[in-house]
Amino acid sequence: MAKVFGLTRKSLLRGWPLVGLIGVGLTVVALAYGGVTGNLETTGCRVVVQGEQVTVRSAPGNSAAPVRTLPVGTEVAAETIVDGGFRKLTEQNQWVPVDSVAATSGSRC
Structure with a gap:
């Protein structure tokens, strides 16, 4: 053998x-x-800021502490998680209002 x-x-x-x-x-x-x-990302979700300026918060909700702001047209990686009208970004403890961002072309959000 x-x-x-x-x-x-x-x-x-x-x-x-x-x-x-x-x-x-x-x-x-x-x-x-x-x-x-052509996509090796784990989430495959990217969003672009639609509003003039979007406040990124530390948790889902308007009462959560602001972390930073994103100007219109900024593209960021996000997750498919939506909680109380807020979408979770891939960076830890960062959330944006769902109605202030839109999925980019080809994203799986």
């Missing part, structure tokens, strides 16, 4: 060698899918 790296064909199909083969296969599929779509 032929050996590859000191392993027989039978021993390649069980235990850690099998786990390694499955991992390599899944990695190839993931890279091929990302290459086909």
Whole structure:
């Protein structure tokens, strides 16, 4: 029986060698899918500011502490999470009003 790296064909199909083969296969599929779509981002959601100036808050709600402001036309990465009319940005503890931003073309929000 032929050996590859000191392993027989039978021993390649069980235990850690099998786990390694499955991992390599899944990695190839993931890279091929990302290459086909041209999108390797985890969220795939980007929004652009529509209002004159949008206040980014530390939590969803108008009473939450302001963190920063974004001028009109600013594009930022966001998540699909919407809570009480506020969309979560990918940066920790940053929320913007949903009606003040719009998903960019091709975004999955």
